[in-house]
Amino acid sequence: MIHHYETVIGLEVHVQLTTRTKIFCGCSTEFGRTPNSQTCPVCLGLPGALPVLNRQAVELAIRTGLATNCRIAPRSIFARKNYFYPDLPKGYQISQFELPVCEHGWLDIELAGGSSKRIGITRAHMEEDAGKLIHGETPDTVGCSLVDLNRACTPLLEIVSEPDLRSADEAIAYLKKLHQIVVYLGVCDGNLEEGSFRCDANVSVRPYGQAEFGTRAELKNINSFRFIKQAIEYEVERQIDLIESGGKVIQETRLFDSSTGMTRSMRGKEEAHDYRYFPDPDLVPLVISQKWIAEVRSTLPELPDAKRRRFIEELGLPVYDAEVLSADRAVADYFDTCVALAKDAKTCANWVMGEVLRKLKETETSLAAAPVTPELLSGLLARIADNTISGKIAKTVFEKMWQSGRTADQVIDMEGLKQVTDTKAIESLVDEVIAANPDQVAEYLDGKDKLIGFFVGKVMQASQGKANPGMVNQLLKKKLTGN
Ligand SMILES: [Zn+2]
Numbered sequence: 088m089i090h091h092y093e094t095v096i097g098l099e100v101h102v103q104l105t106t107r108t109k110i111f112c113g114c115s116t117e118f119g120r121t122p123n124s125q126t127c128p129v130c131l132g133l134p135g136a137l138p139v140l141n142r143q144a145v146e147l148a149i150r151t152g153l154a155t156n157c158r159i160a161p162r163s164i165f166a167r168k169n170y171f172y173p174d175l176p177k178g179y180q181i182s183q184f185e186l187p188v189c190e191h192g193w194l195d196i197e198l199a200g201g202s203s204k205r206i207g208i209t210r211a212h213m214e215e216d217a218g219k220l221i222h223g224e225t226p227d228t229v230g231c232s233l234v235d236l237n238r239a240c241t242p243l244l245e246i247v248s249e250p251d252l253r254s255a256d257e258a259i260a261y262l263k264k265l266h267q268i269v270v271y272l273g274v275c276d277g278n279l280e281e282g283s284f285r286c287d288a289n290v291s292v293r294p295y296g297q298a299e300f301g302t303r304a305e306l307k308n309i310n311s312f313r314f315i316k317q318a319i320e321y322e323v324e325r326q327i328d329l330i331e332s333g334g335k336v337i338q339e340t341r342l343f344d345s346s347t348g349m350t351r352s353m354r355g356k357e358e359a360h361d362y363r364y365f366p367d368p369d370l371v372p373l374v375i376s377q378k379w380i381a382e383v384r385s386t387l388p389e390l391p392d393a394k395r396r397r398f399i400e401e402l403g404l405p406v407y408d409a410e411v412l413s414a415d416r417a418v419a420d421y422f423d424t425c426v427a428l429a430k431d432a433k434t435c436a437n438w439v440m441g442e443v444l445r446k447l448k449e450t451e452t453s454l455a456a457a458p459v460t461p462e463l464l465s466g467l468l469a470r471i472a473d474n475t476i477s478g479k480i481a482k483t484v485f486e487k488m489w490q491s492g493r494t495a496d497q498v499i500d501m502e503g504l505k506q507v508t509d510t511k512a513i514e515s516l517v518d519e520v521i522a523a524n525p526d527q528v529a530e531y532l533d534g535k536d537k538l539i540g541f542f543v544g545k546v547m548q549a550s551q552g553k554a555n556p557g558m559v560n561q562l563l564k565k566k567l568t569g570n
Contacts, residue, residue, distance in 0.1 A: 152189030
């Protein structure tokens with residue numbers, strides 16, 4: 088079906104900042120503890136309790152702002168956003184409104200086909216999270232709703248994009264890029280299931296060529312990339328069908344139901360809130376000095392895009408390798424250490440992307456806990472480079488290193504895996520194989536060149552994989568043809 092409509096999407100992402108304590112009190116932010124065990128008068132909203140801003144939360148917000156090319160406001164204000172809900176005992180949420188800490192940023196996303204597109208970031212503001220309602224799940228709580236305020240007052244950074252995204256795929260590319268950056272920065276653990284990275288999507292359609300936006304629907308709190316894509320795609324179809332059949336899109340908040348793949352209305356515009364924002368009298372304006380910004384800037388890590396470029400331009404890696412190796416910071420650091428020690432970037436890339444990542448997946452190990460460290464791996468690569476072992480035997484050695492945590496040299500010694508480069512020893516194996524396979528020899532001499540692979544295989548087998556393959560090849564050809 089060809090649509091004559093253009094999709095317009097803007098995203099609001101709530102990033103939970105990785106502070107140890109909450110944004111306005113000293114309670115722990117640890118996830119999954121006994122309900123209400125991490126609360127105090129401030130986050131319970133008791134009268135007279137005074138909030139105190141967490142400096143670390145501000146620092147993480149600055150970090151994120153710098154990494155997403157935002158301007159950091161020298162002065163920003165915390166406001167009260169007034170509304171009633173059982174998970175919000177104060178009756179208001181503290182959030183930045185008119186003067187947010189970050190503004191006017193952007194991110195570049197890669198599109199299918201290799202081009203890239205710049206997506207504007209309108210603003211990023213700090214706020215506290217609300218608590219959580221738990222709707223009766225056990226026999227004695229069926230029909231009840233329970234309030235857990237452990238999450239109340241957890242620091243969030245809400246990052247609001249410009250309505251620059253034109254498809255569900257672009258939205259996902261943006262979200263993945265943003266997710267990668269906040270995890271790289273260490274400002275967020277990136278856990279979508281635990282709600283550390285949540286997305287609201289504003290979706291509308293308009294006829295191509297029309298300048299003004301169509302009426303938008305807001306899709307709330309979707310917690311997986313796959314569901315966000317499904318929700319946007321469903322919503323776009325729904326709005327187009329509605330317009331085509333003579334209806335009108337109304338501004339409303341919609342919920343995505345992952346079991347049906349559909350969105351449904353949650354509340355309409357007539358219920359839209361007027362939050363009566365006003366500056367929180369308990370909090371002084373947040374003033375950020377240029378010196379502080381410079382200090383934070385100096386601690387920023389190399390970000391994924393810069394890493395990918397460096398891997399391609401300085402290390403000469405193919406684009407695919409550079410993408411895989413820069414996607415995760417731990418993998419990139421591991422790879423960088425390997426290259427520093429072993430020099431040959433492409434060989435390091437092959438081993439990290441191949442054996443190391445495979446083994447991590449197979450054993451469900453994190454890179455930090457991998458028994459084969461970059462130092463050990465580069466030791467193994469050195470033994471391939473100096474012909475002590477073949478690339479094939481190296482895989483066996485790697486396996487044993489992983490099991491034992493030993494160095495390549497120790498494993499090679501203990502298992503007697505040293506490559507045979509002694510011409511005489513290989514020659515005698517070659518002679519045996521030639522003598523044992525007269526028919527194949529005749530066929531080979533008849534012009535069936537491909538049989539050389541058969542002979543090499545036999546000799547390698549006879550040497551238990553230890554013969555130097557290059558020498559085997561050379562000696563076989565020499566013996567078979569007699570020159
Ligand atoms: Zn507290």
